[in-house]
Structure formats: structure tokens, C-alpha cells
Amino acid sequence: MAISFKKNEDELRKAWKAVIDDKSDTNWALFTYEKQSSDLCLLSTGDNGLEELMDELNVAYIMYAFCRVIDPKTELPKYVLINWQGESAPLSRKGICVNHINDVSNFFRGAHITINARNEDEIEPEVIMQKVSMATATKYSFKQRSEQVEDVKPVGTNYKKIQPHREINVNERENFWTKQQEDEKRRKLEEKKKLEENRVKMEKEQRERELKETKERELLADKKDEEILKKREAEKNAENAARNELSRRLSLGSHDSDDDETSIKRKQNEIAKERSEETKKLLSQRSVKNARALFEQNSAAGQLSTIKANADQRHENIEMTVPSQAVTSQQESAIEAENVESAQPEQEEHIENEEYVEEDDTEGEDDEFVEEEVYDVRQISQAMDAMRYDMKYSEPLEDIAEETEEGSEDQSTEKIFDDHLDLEKEVFSVLDQGLKARALYDYQAADETEISFDPDDIITHIEQIDEGWWQGMGPNGTYGLFPANYVELIED
Structure with missing residues (x-):
């Protein structure tokens, strides 16, 4: 059942306007339902604040109070809407009126805070003033006059009109870009010089390394030639000695x-x-x-x-x-x-x-x-x-x-x-012949260290030197490496 304001609308608005009027002494108004209907009516008004309002509240009724209080921070009037549901009120009535607070709030506009109360402890003046104070964001007294401010003079400025021919010096600008170009040329020359030095250094190191390697190879070659000459000289001496011995023996008879x-x-x-x-x-x-x-x-x-x-x-x-x-x-x-x-x-x-x-x-x-x-x-x-x-x-x-x-x-x-x-x-x-195996596929040697074979060829003298590669003698008599997965072992 919806709440109705039409029957007593003039009386309700008059009491509400008296509360929000700063020149009026009335600072609260109390409203309730007529008997068991949904029509809202004015119950009483007063000018003694929250203490007087508390005495008018009845625990057996559902009431609405609209009051005016002074904010302790700003010292400005604040309006509070109280939704009173007495503890002894019928439960059925509470269930019907539970959604009426939104309509009442829309009718009595201007409330800063809304308080739901069921007993007197919840509407104590201290509790209400504390909630009003918490709802205020700033603390400022509008009634107290501030100190007289001295006459404010117009704010001066340092603005000056821009004159391009004065602001931009052509000679300085040309000198700046000339300097930048010279710096860039100098940087490129330095980089080129550095690259040339590095190239010369690398070429020198390479020549020295090649000369060193050449000398080492020549020393090794000379040493090897010397050894070969010594061996050949020894063989030649042995041959001469053998010839002399043969001649001597033939001459003896x-x-x-x-x-x-x-x-x-x-x-x-x-x-x-x-x-x-x-x-x-x-x-x-x-x-x-x-x-x-x-x-x-x-x-x-x-x-x-x-x-x-x-x-x-x-x-x-x-x-x-x-x-x-x-x-x-x-x-x-x-x-x-x-x-x-x-x-x-x-x-x-x-x-x-x-x-x-x-x-x-x-x-x-x-x-x-x-x-x-x-x-x-x-x-x-x-x-x-x-x-x-x-x-x-x-x-x-x-x-x-x-x-x-x-x-x-x-x-x-x-x-x-x-x-x-x-x-x-x-x-x-x-x-x-040692370990033997039969070739499953044909294989051609990649170099002279490997052997070649055709399918069904027998490979002998196998040594399993590695999991993937073995070595052995092929059918043509060569000995070398071959892939292990190309053959199968033959048991004797």
C-alpha cells in the first residue's frame, strides 16, 4: 500500500516550509499516519529543538520527523529527516511502511541526512549532531567576518612584444650552424683516421703472424729434410760397406x-x-x-x-x-x-x-x-x-x-x-676373422678412412668402437669405418 499526501498536502507543506525558513522559530515537525490508513498527517511542531522532539515520539507508532539543527563546524543550518519505527509498533504495519521512506524523502526535500531510529538511544541529540558533523566535509565559519583585506592593486606583467628581428640574431644563427658543420666534419675525419689506424695495425699483425708461421714451417721442413738426408747417408754408407765387404769376400776365394x-x-x-x-x-x-x-x-x-x-x-x-x-x-x-x-x-x-x-x-x-x-x-x-x-x-x-x-x-x-x-x-x-657382420644395404665410402660394401657382403674383424660407427675389413680387403646400422652381426 503506497503512502498518500493528497488529503493533508497543504498542512504538510506549510509545516515543512516553517522548518526550512531561517526566520521562523519552528525547528521541527512530526508526521504520522491517520489511524490505520496510508494518509500522512501533521502530528505536532515545536521550536525547542531535539530534546522536545524526543518527548513527542511514541514507541507504538511509525512516525517521520523533519528538523533543523546548526552544524557545529560551519554554523550553518542542516536539515535532518528521521524515520521512526517504534519497537512496539505492529509488525504488519512495519512491513507495509518500510518502503514509504523514499516517498517521504522526495516530498520533504532538502534533508542533508536521513536517520533510521527504533528507540530513543538512536535519536539522542549528541548522536544526531555527531552524524551531522561527519556529513560536513569542511570546517569553516560563515558568520564570522574575516579581516579586512588591503586594497588589491592590478597585477603587473613582464610581457613584452616579440620582435623577431631583435630576438633572432642572424649572425649568431649562422655561426651556430657553421660550428655544427665543422664539428661533424671533424668527427668524420677522426673516425676515418681511427679506422685507417686499425686497418694498418691489423695488416701489420697479419704480416707478422704469416712471417712467423712461414719461419716455423721452414724450420720444420729443414729439420725433416735433414733427417731424411741423414737416413739416406746412413743407407748409402751401409750400401758402400756391403759392396766393399762383398768385393773383399769375392777376392778371398x-x-x-x-x-x-x-x-x-x-x-x-x-x-x-x-x-x-x-x-x-x-x-x-x-x-x-x-x-x-x-x-x-x-x-x-x-x-x-x-x-x-x-x-x-x-x-x-x-x-x-x-x-x-x-x-x-x-x-x-x-x-x-x-x-x-x-x-x-x-x-x-x-x-x-x-x-x-x-x-x-x-x-x-x-x-x-x-x-x-x-x-x-x-x-x-x-x-x-x-x-x-x-x-x-x-x-x-x-x-x-x-x-x-x-x-x-x-x-x-x-x-x-x-x-x-x-x-x-x-x-x-x-x-x-673376429666379429663378423652381413651388410643389409649398400654403402659408399665418403673418404679413404671408410669402406664400401653391397648388400649381403660379409664384413670381418669388426671392432665396435662407437655406438653409431664400427670399423672392420670389407669384402675387397680394405679396413676402415662404416655405419653400424647398415649391418647385422653374424653369430658363429
């Missing part, structure tokens, strides 16, 4: 041939034994670490230089071996051709010594390969080549006698190169 043949055979046997022991040591000294180091070296950036150095060293060894072996072959052929009949017993004894050396080599190889150690093919090649050269004189003496001096030199040279080409295949054919 046939009565000394038996002693010469015996000493030669004994020397050959000693050399064969020494080289057999060297081969055993080489086989025993190699390990898996050397193979892994070889793999790392071949897969590194310096792979090509290492291969080239090894090839040069191998070529030098062959060149140094050919002359000495050719000369020795000629000497031995001449001696044996002259002493065919007297050298037959010594030949049989030499063959027995060779069998003994071969048995020792086989036993040494079996002992060493039990531990599956890896060996260096190039070093074994040199050792085995030397052994074959020493053992080749066990051929029939009739064949040696038939060889001419020129033919023996050519055949010895060709045999040495053929031995070096077929050495790896011969070495591995004598030894156990």
Missing part, C-alpha cells in the same frame, strides 16, 4: 765361402727372430683405446691432414726400403749363385728356423688375440713386410742362381710394392 754362408744365415735368423718379437710387441701394445682414438681422429676436422701425413710417411718408408733391399738382394743372389753346392745344408737349417719362428708367431698371436686387442695395420705391415723379405731366401737356390743382377733388382722393387698393396688382406687372412 772359395775357401772362405762356407764361413760366409754360415754367418749370413745366422744373421738372417737373428733378424727374423728380432722382427718376429717386434711384431708380437706391436700386437700386444695396441688396445681398444687406440682404435677409438683412430675413430675420433678420422671423424675430426683434421682428418684429411692426418691421412695425408700418414701417406707421405708411408711413401718415404717405401722409398727408403727399396734401395737397401734391392742392393742386399743383389749381394745375396751373387753369393748364393757362387756357393750353390756348399749352401744346401745351411738352407735346410734356415727352413727349420723359419718354421720355429712361424710357430712362435702363431702362439704369440693366439695369446694376444684372446683379449681381443686392436692393432695398427700400418705398423704390422712394415713388420710383416720385413719378415717376408728375410724369409724369401728360403726358395730353391737354383731359382736364385738363374736371376740376373738387373732382373733381381726390378723384381725386388715390384715385390715390395705388391706386398704393401696386399699386406692388409694377408695379415687379416692369417689371423682370426
Whole structure:
């Protein structure tokens, strides 16, 4: 049920205007409902303030009070609207009138604060004045007159009219830009000079570094040439000594041939034994670490230089071996051709010594390969080549006698190169084939450190030096690296 102001509207407005009028003594007005209706009517008015208003409030009614108080901060009148709902008022009436406060506030306009109260403690004058004081933002007394302010004179100014021809000095402006241009030119010259100095310095350092590297290379080359000359000089001296010894023996006659043949055979046997022991040591000294180091070296950036150095060293060894072996072959052929009949017993004894050396080599190889150690093919090649050269004189003496001096030199040279080409295949054919695998795909070697194979080819002597790369002997007799995922192992 909505509240109604029409029945007593004139009376209500008259009382409200009396309260808001500063010249009127009335400072509060109290309103309530007529009996059980929704019509609002004037109950009473007064001029004694909040204390008098408290005496008029009834705990059994619902009332509205509009009063005027003086703000303690600003000393100006403030208007307060009080919504009184007595504690003893019927609950049904409270529920009906709970929303009427908005309509009452719109009818009695001008209230600064609205207070909802249910008992006298909530409308104590101190409580109401405290709320009024809190609602005021500033503290200023409008009734008290401020001190007389002296006459204010017009505010002066320093403004002056702008005159461009006076403000901007053309000469100064030109000087400024000229200075800026000169500074820029100076800066560019300094930068150019600095760059030139840096370039000269870098070129000088580069020349010094190149000269230093050139001197180091020349020293190394001279040292290497000196070593080669010493070796060749030693070989030449040995050849001259051998020729002199041969001439001396030939001049002594046939009565000394038996002693010469015996000493030669004994020397050959000693050399064969020494080289057999060297081969055993080489086989025993190699390990898996050397193979892994070889793999790392071949897969590194310096792979090509290492291969080239090894090839040069191998070529030098062959060149140094050919002359000495050719000369020795000629000497031995001449001696044996002259002493065919007297050298037959010594030949049989030499063959027995060779069998003994071969048995020792086989036993040494079996002992060493039990531990599956890896060996260096190039070093074994040199050792085995030397052994074959020493053992080749066990051929029939009739064949040696038939060889001419020129033919023996050519055949010895060709045999040495053929031995070096077929050495790896011969070495591995004598030894156990070790770990074997069958090729699943075809693979072409990227360089000379790798091997090539086709599907179903058998790869022997495999060493698993790495998870992705192994090394072993291919079907064509070459030994090198290959990818592990291209083959499958074969169990014996």
C-alpha cells in the first residue's frame, strides 16, 4: 500500500516550509499516519529543538520527523529527516511502511541526512549532531567576518612584444650552424683516421703472424729434410760397406765361402727372430683405446691432414726400403749363385728356423688375440713386410742362381710394392676373422678412412668402437669405418 499526501498536502507543506525558513522559530515537525490508513498527517511542531522532539515520539507508532539543527563546524543550518519505527509498533504495519521512506524523502526535500531510529538511544541529540558533523566535509565559519583585506592593486606583467628581428640574431644563427658543420666534419675525419689506424695495425699483425708461421714451417721442413738426408747417408754408407765387404769376400776365394754362408744365415735368423718379437710387441701394445682414438681422429676436422701425413710417411718408408733391399738382394743372389753346392745344408737349417719362428708367431698371436686387442695395420705391415723379405731366401737356390743382377733388382722393387698393396688382406687372412657382420644395404665410402660394401657382403674383424660407427675389413680387403646400422652381426 503506497503512502498518500493528497488529503493533508497543504498542512504538510506549510509545516515543512516553517522548518526550512531561517526566520521562523519552528525547528521541527512530526508526521504520522491517520489511524490505520496510508494518509500522512501533521502530528505536532515545536521550536525547542531535539530534546522536545524526543518527548513527542511514541514507541507504538511509525512516525517521520523533519528538523533543523546548526552544524557545529560551519554554523550553518542542516536539515535532518528521521524515520521512526517504534519497537512496539505492529509488525504488519512495519512491513507495509518500510518502503514509504523514499516517498517521504522526495516530498520533504532538502534533508542533508536521513536517520533510521527504533528507540530513543538512536535519536539522542549528541548522536544526531555527531552524524551531522561527519556529513560536513569542511570546517569553516560563515558568520564570522574575516579581516579586512588591503586594497588589491592590478597585477603587473613582464610581457613584452616579440620582435623577431631583435630576438633572432642572424649572425649568431649562422655561426651556430657553421660550428655544427665543422664539428661533424671533424668527427668524420677522426673516425676515418681511427679506422685507417686499425686497418694498418691489423695488416701489420697479419704480416707478422704469416712471417712467423712461414719461419716455423721452414724450420720444420729443414729439420725433416735433414733427417731424411741423414737416413739416406746412413743407407748409402751401409750400401758402400756391403759392396766393399762383398768385393773383399769375392777376392778371398772359395775357401772362405762356407764361413760366409754360415754367418749370413745366422744373421738372417737373428733378424727374423728380432722382427718376429717386434711384431708380437706391436700386437700386444695396441688396445681398444687406440682404435677409438683412430675413430675420433678420422671423424675430426683434421682428418684429411692426418691421412695425408700418414701417406707421405708411408711413401718415404717405401722409398727408403727399396734401395737397401734391392742392393742386399743383389749381394745375396751373387753369393748364393757362387756357393750353390756348399749352401744346401745351411738352407735346410734356415727352413727349420723359419718354421720355429712361424710357430712362435702363431702362439704369440693366439695369446694376444684372446683379449681381443686392436692393432695398427700400418705398423704390422712394415713388420710383416720385413719378415717376408728375410724369409724369401728360403726358395730353391737354383731359382736364385738363374736371376740376373738387373732382373733381381726390378723384381725386388715390384715385390715390395705388391706386398704393401696386399699386406692388409694377408695379415687379416692369417689371423682370426673376429666379429663378423652381413651388410643389409649398400654403402659408399665418403673418404679413404671408410669402406664400401653391397648388400649381403660379409664384413670381418669388426671392432665396435662407437655406438653409431664400427670399423672392420670389407669384402675387397680394405679396413676402415662404416655405419653400424647398415649391418647385422653374424653369430658363429
